[in-house]
Amino acid sequence: MQLHGFHHLTAITGDVAGNRKFFTETLGMRLVKKTVNQDDVSAYHLFYADGRGSPGTDVTFFDWPMPREQRGTHSIARTGLRVPGSSLDYWLRRFGELGVTNGGIVERDGRRVIDLQDGEGQRLALVADETAGAGAGAGNAWAKSPVPAEHQVRGLGPITISVPRRDPTEAVLTGLMGMRRTREYQWAASDGSDASPARVFVYESGDGTLGPAAELHVAVEPHLTPARQGAGGVHHVAFRVPTYEEHHQWAQRLKEAGVPQSGPVDRYYFRSLYFREPNGILFELATDGPGFASDEPMETMGERLSLPPFLEPRRKEIEAGLKPV
Numbered sequence: 001m002q003l004h005g006f007h008h009l010t011a012i013t014g015d016v017a018g019n020r021k022f023f024t025e026t027l028g029m030r031l032v033k034k035t036v037n038q039d040d041v042s043a044y045h046l047f048y049a050d051g052r053g054s055p056g057t058d059v060t061f062f063d064w065p066m067p068r069e070q071r072g073t074h075s076i077a078r079t080g081l082r083v084p085g086s087s088l089d090y091w092l093r094r095f096g097e098l099g100v101t102n103g104g105i106v107e108r109d110g111r112r113v114i115d116l117q118d119g120e121g122q123r124l125a126l127v128a129d130e131t132a133g134a135g136a137g138a139g140n141a142w143a144k145s146p147v148p149a150e151h152q153v154r155g156l157g158p159i160t161i162s163v164p165r166r167d168p169t170e171a172v173l174t175g176l177m178g179m180r181r182t183r184e185y186q187w188a189a190s191d192g193s194d195a196s197p198a199r200v201f202v203y204e205s206g207d208g209t210l211g212p213a214a215e216l217h218v219a220v221e222p223h224l225t226p227a228r229q230g231a232g233g234v235h236h237v238a239f240r241v242p243t244y245e246e247h248h249q250w251a252q253r254l255k256e257a258g259v260p261q262s263g264p265v266d267r268y269y270f271r272s273l274y275f276r277e278p279n280g281i282l283f284e285l286a287t288d289g290p291g292f293a294s295d296e297p298m299e300t301m302g303e304r305l306s307l308p309p310f311l312e313p314r315r316k317e318i319e320a321g322l323k324p325v
Helices: 016-026 088-098 166-176 244-256 312-320
Strands: 006-013 030-037 040-049 058-063 075-084 102-108 111-117 123-129 155-163 180-187 198-204 215-220 234-241 270-276 282-290
Touching: 006 016, 006 075, 006 155, 006 282, 016 030, 016 040, 016 058, 030 058, 075 234, 088 102, 088 111, 088 123, 123 155, 155 166, 155 198, 166 180, 166 198, 166 215, 234 244, 244 270, 244 282
Parallel strands: 006 058, 075 123, 155 215, 234 282
Antiparallel strands: 006 234, 030 040, 040 058, 075 155, 102 111, 111 123, 180 198, 198 215, 270 282
16 A cells, blocks of 8 residues: 555645636646635635646645745645756746746756745745656646646656654654655755755655655754745645545554544545644645546536536535636
8 A cells, every 4th residue: 555646735825816827827737627625615726737637746726815824844845846857948948038936947856946936925846857757757738738748847746844853754654654765965944044954854655666756855944933824835735545445545544543634535526535744734645536527528627617516506606706717
């Protein structure tokens, strides 16, 4: 029973129109699902992914009008988006032309990287992925993207979290979730301060072939105050579970380990299971299926408001409460 890298990452936006513009027009990702937060139907839940909405390529956003995130530890600090290894020069030129805040091309953990921010300060990184990739690692081009197919975002990874203490988190990652610690490196403080570089420990899931698509980077930053969630910040990260059977097994595993958890939750497009690691960061285990094409054609995914069957009877009410995107 193995986790297969990342399934999706969910962040927060207070500017849903600007968010859509940035991810579809600047980054060239496809809006594959326009739906609502199932626990708060007054808010959109937007899913950006590759051309087919493949598991492992989704960056999703809750539309919550909140103050900006207060950066700190106990948080997800940066979201990696993998691009082909030869594409960073293209992206650097593109960001210059579009006025996107970025840190130029640097080398981190042996890879070429561009750190960047959207208009709300969402911390992202384009990571040159030299691995051939498979499944979620390969990605699927979107024909309508403003970015040429050979330079498009392939998917998620690596993702960096900030914790004040490594040991409790490592115990969950390796002892409960079956991940492996592979190496460590040093990098600048994740809150952008002039503090000493953080020690960053790399943990990998899967069979070792997915490269950055399966790497969680844990930055140990005891000098930082706890983050306060808000617009421009990240809500949770989800890991891939291929089948319903394995998802049930993970629920049993967490229960037997005495880990507080949500129990399986049917999100219609996938099944979810939520728990917090010891430093308070929210993790999700999500199934690959049934996928985003389960309620609309692949060719037109994301073009209309999709609602799971249990919310469909409330469509008029829900649509009336949403602002145009």
